Amino acid sequence: MNSTETSKVYFGSARQGRLTSKETLPCKLDLILEKLRIRERVKGESVAIKMHVGGHVGYSTVHPVFVRRVVDAVREGGGKPFVCDIIGNCHTAAQRGYTAETLGCPIYPTGGPDEKHFYIHKRAYKNISEWRVGGLLQDASFLIDLAHIKGHPSCGFGGAFKNLSLGGMMGPTRGAIHDTNHFEPYWFPEKCPDDKIIGKIIESCPFNALVRDKNNPREIHLHYEPCNQCGRCLKAAPEGSLFIRRENFWAFQEACAISAQIVLSTFEQDKAIFLNIANNITPVCDCFGFTSMFVLPEIGVFGSDDIVAVDAAALDMIAPCKVFEEALPLEMELQPNAGHPFQMMHGPYKDPYKVAEYGETLGLGSRQYELVDVLPLEKPRHAEAAYIPASL
Ligand code: SF4
Numbered sequence: 001m002n003s004t005e006t007s008k009v010y011f012g013s014a015r016q017g018r019l020t021s022k023e024t025l026p027c028k029l030d031l032i033l034e035k036l037r038i039r040e041r042v043k044g045e046s047v048a049i050k051m052h053v054g055g056h057v058g059y060s061t062v063h064p065v066f067v068r069r070v071v072d073a074v075r076e077g078g079g080k081p082f083v084c085d086i087i088g089n090c091h092t093a094a095q096r097g098y099t100a101e102t103l104g105c106p107i108y109p110t111g112g113p114d115e116k117h118f119y120i121h122k123r124a125y126k127n128i129s130e131w132r133v134g135g136l137l138q139d140a141s142f143l144i145d146l147a148h149i150k151g152h153p154s155c156g157f158g159g160a161f162k163n164l165s166l167g168g169m170m171g172p173t174r175g176a177i178h179d180t181n182h183f184e185p186y187w188f189p190e191k192c193p194d195d196k197i198i199g200k201i202i203e204s205c206p207f208n209a210l211v212r213d214k215n216n217p218r219e220i221h222l223h224y225e226p227c228n229q230c231g232r233c234l235k236a237a238p239e240g241s242l243f244i245r246r247e248n249f250w251a252f253q254e255a256c257a258i259s260a261q262i263v264l265s266t267f268e269q270d271k272a273i274f275l276n277i278a279n280n281i282t283p284v285c286d287c288f289g290f291t292s293m294f295v296l297p298e299i300g301v302f303g304s305d306d307i308v309a310v311d312a313a314a315l316d317m318i319a320p321c322k323v324f325e326e327a328l329p330l331e332m333e334l335q336p337n338a339g340h341p342f343q344m345m346h347g348p349y350k351d352p353y354k355v356a357e358y359g360e361t362l363g364l365g366s367r368q369y370e371l372v373d374v375l376p377l378e379k380p381r382h383a384e385a386a387y388i389p390a391s392l
Contacts, residue, residue: 001212007306007369009303009313010035014279014298017377020234025279025301026065031374032303033073033100036273042079045271048140049083052148052167053093053107060280062148064102065132066301070144070275071104081105081144081241084136084176086167087115110134111170118170121262127257128230132170138266139187145307149278149314151286151295153225154178156342156350160274161312161359162285165259177259179245180251181224189218204236207331224249229347246349255352257358261306264364274310276302283328283345293327296341308365312356315340 012028021027033039049070054061074081083098084090087109093099100106111118117135127306137143147163155162166174192198198218202210210233213219220242229244264272278299283293299317304310307355323341325334338348360367 005368007309007366008035008372009302009304009306009309010372010374011303011313011317012301013377014300015377016232018380023375024067025277027051027382029066029069029275029277029301029303030073032275032301033070035372035374036303038070038073038144038273040075041072041270041273042077042081044240045079045142046140047074047079047081047142047144048137049081049144049146050110050137050167051083051146051162052086052095052163052286053083053089053098054286054289055089055092057287058286058291059096059211060148060150060282060291060294061096061286062146064097065096066277067103067146074144075104079142082136082140083107084110084134086171087113093167094154103195107136108136108267110137110168112136114365115170118190119266121265123258123262125258126180126251128176128180129175130173131259132173133263133266134168134170137168137263138206141267141271143264143267143272145272145274147274148280148286149276149318150281150285151247151283151342151345152350153346154181154350155249155256155355156340156346157315158285159276159314160307161256161260161311161355163314164263165256168263169259173259177252177255180255181248182221183251184245184248186222186243186245186248187220188241189220197236197238200242201233201236201242201342205233206230206232222248224252228345229336229349230333230335232234239309244349250351250354252331253354254358256355257362257364260359261362261364264307270305272305272307274304274307276310276314278302278314278371278376281318283332292329293324295324295327295345304369306365306369308356308359308367309369311359312353312367313357313369313371315342315352 010032016023111134118132121131147160152158209227281296342352
């Protein structure tokens with residue numbers, strides 16, 4: 001798929017016309033799997049279903065009911081499915097309802113039981129020179145990227161790209177991807193000779209995003225995750241000493257696009273599909289190990305052969321939605337003019353579209369897509385009502 005072509009994205013809305021199970025998301029997922037011809041495509045394949053099985057007490061990840069529909073479809077098509085995720089999540093997956101019994105297939109750590117099975121791919125990007133792809137993921141012959149849509153403190157949002165680019169890599173590479181934010185310098189201590197002012201800059205951040213270096217108290221580190229680009233620190237910092245630059249934020253997203261490209265390069269063409277489940281949308285990612293209140297409406301299920309299009313479509317559908325401000329954790333500040341709802345939560349430089357943009361530039365797909373609703377809503381027609389009063 002090149003960037004000038006139009007991709008198909010199949011969509012099932014969370015909204016129901018009628019109170020019937022066939023209009024609910026799991027059944028719409030079935031229709032999407034049919035449209036993607038999953039059964040015809042997986043015969044004889046070893047199928048890695050890459051998903052995030054959550055952590056600790058999180059319960060807003062992709063529900064086992066959805067995973068089971070995917071697993072059953074693969075089995076019916078003659079494929080050999082397994083679910084995979086990073087090792088720590090797999091070890092506790094049963095506590096959140098993910099077992100071989102509930103899902104219908106085994107759950108494996110992507111790097112094997114001891115994390116020692118991985119493949120090194122050499123590619124230079126900022127602080128990264130090698131990328132370690134989980135061995136079981138690379139060994140599989142067919143990929144199903146089954147992602148949960150949610151907010152993310154590093155880049156605004158997590159979807160198909162994020163699920164693959166972080167979750168498909170081993171721990172050292174995941175850490176290095178997070179460190180790309182720090183590659184371009186942002187703190188220039190020579191422009192701030194007064195130590196008391198350094199203390200004031202650090203104290204000015206209400207989100208504890210700025211910290212002193214343990215070994216060199218004149219060095220400041222910016223934790224990009226809690227930074228919502230509110231600008232308070234810039235008011236305290238002498239000119240030229242501290243920079244909050246969008247390029248630092250975008251580096252993480254470019255690294256995610258490269259990472260996904262590397263993972264996808266291990267699969268033959270047409271041997272990967274991408275599913276985004278946009279429900280139970282929390283402000284931060286599933287790695288946090290808990291579920292906070294849902295901050296956006298239920299959207300639906302998306303499926304495509306194009307990773308760029310499937311993320312772009314989910315973001316476009318969320319774009320006009322109102323953030324449930326009353327559901328946001330009190331420590332988060334909503335910025336109503338920051339752009340996309342995920343930018344309103346995480347700041348304007350955490351543009352959720354960047355990863356799809358970088359992915360398109362790398363030739364992974366197209367941001368032009370045709371959205372095909374697999375079960376369009378039909379409004380039931382009723383005769384005019386003559387409501388009976390509650391009390392006579
Ligand atoms: S911009 Fe705001 S959130 Fe970011 S480090 Fe500065 S004070 Fe903290």
